[in-house]
Amino acid sequence: MPYRLWKVRFLCTDPACKHTLSSGGLHRRVRQVLDIDRFYNLVTETLICSKCRRSYLSWNREILEQLDMAHRSEFRVILTRRYACDIRVIRLLRERGLGNGPVRLIGQLKENHSEEWLKRVACYTRACAGFISKGCLLTPTFEEPPKPVALPSYKWLSVVYSQDILYRLEDIKASITSTYGSILKLDSTRKITKKLSGPAKGTAQWLTSVGNEMGQVLISVLTAGEGPGLDLMAGGLVDRYEAAGVDPPVALYVDCGCCKEVGETKLKARFSGWPNLIVRLDIWHFMRRLAVGCTTDAHQLYPTFMARMSACIFEWDAADLNKLREAKRAQLTGHGWTALTEKQLDRQITKEELELHCRRRTRG
Incomplete structure (x- = not known):
């Protein structure tokens, strides 16, 4: 009342x-x-x-x-x-x-x-x-x-x-459209569209998402194709940055359409509102292209090959890794583990702990 x-x-x-x-x-x-x-x-x-x-x-x-x-x-x-x-x-x-x-x-x-x-x-x-x-x-x-x-x-x-x-739709829209980034990643998938049911079944072929360097999603759209169907999405992103007064992103990583011998690519023309944007092939698809020339995904050594290739391309940040080693040594010492060598200490650090606490970068 x-x-x-x-x-x-x-x-x-x-x-x-x-x-x-x-x-x-x-x-x-x-x-x-x-x-x-x-x-x-x-x-x-x-x-x-x-x-x-x-x-x-x-x-x-x-x-x-x-x-x-x-x-x-x-x-x-x-x-x-x-x-x-x-x-x-x-x-x-x-x-x-x-x-x-x-x-x-x-x-x-x-x-x-x-x-x-x-x-x-x-x-x-x-x-x-x-x-x-x-x-x-x-x-x-x-x-x-x-x-x-x-x-x-x-x-x-x-x-x-x-x-x-x-x-809560307006609040949800506001929280999504207030997310930005300086390094973007664009990728498309068919897996989500196959789960559509009812009247929406068969109305879309691709789900395209754009994320930033923090793993946050800026936008996701359902389209019938990857090409011209993304023009409105690209224009909307450019307008969002301009309306908010945010500096445009520096780089955009994609899975295809990043290189052309003569002239600019269709993807570069699609983001023409950002003339200084650098479009590059992301590391994962770069590794997949190398792996295609070697063997198939079903080969027994495929996971080992991709892991070794990843270790050649990426490296853990030295400062973060030292802090993680110190914390892990203090934790193991509290549980009665003493006189551990560096090699023994590294064996106790799991992959999940590395991904959670340490940054990773390309070797150059």
Whole structure:
């Protein structure tokens, strides 16, 4: 009830009216809201425009959008036609990972609701037992405790999760479009488009992504082809840098189309807004081109060959490597490992620890 409790003034959403709304009392409909361990009831107030006689409910989106951020965050419910869901339930779905989906969440909610219902039934029977122990002329009778409310399906949770994404769409766009970089990497894949299903199946052939030197994704687009289909994406990236006043990137690494004997490549023309951009073949595809002339991926020595080639091209930063060795030696000394040689110490450093703590560069 933002009008009654917070004294917020709202305007009619009709462009021809824009008159101040007034309170019309509480609305007669009460919504049941799904929470983590129970259902609770939600009521709202009716707002009426005295000029055009239009009425609004305070939980409607056109009213919520007129609230400031602090008051808007107080309303934490996502409404659908039949059910309503607390935002705390949907937050459990935002961290999507292996096994974390609507089906698992419904099972967890059933367990939470069952435990809360049993606790309330125990409190109810304890209160009833107090009346019986007092001793009365007439034996008191008690109503059965209410049955637990059935939970909605996992499909409904997916719908609510989609609505939550749509509500945060502008924030998501802002966070994505505020990501930049000085060294970019452009790559395309068919693996993602093969997973499209329903009406979207067969509508795209390539997923093209552009990342920066920090591993952050600047943009991802679905296209029917790698060539002219990327013109809008390239133009959008150039405009984004110019609008934000950010210096253009220095280098762009690609998997093909980086070299041409005469004139500029199509990729260089596509990013013509960055005339000083250096387009190069990235190291991984450079290694793959060398490996194609030697053997196939199925050969037993292929992984060994690629590992040795990677060791010839890349080197670990010496300062980072020394710090990692010192930390590893201190850790092993605490576990009783003493008098370790450099070779023995290097054997205890895993590949994951190297990638996590040390930078890597090309030898030149």
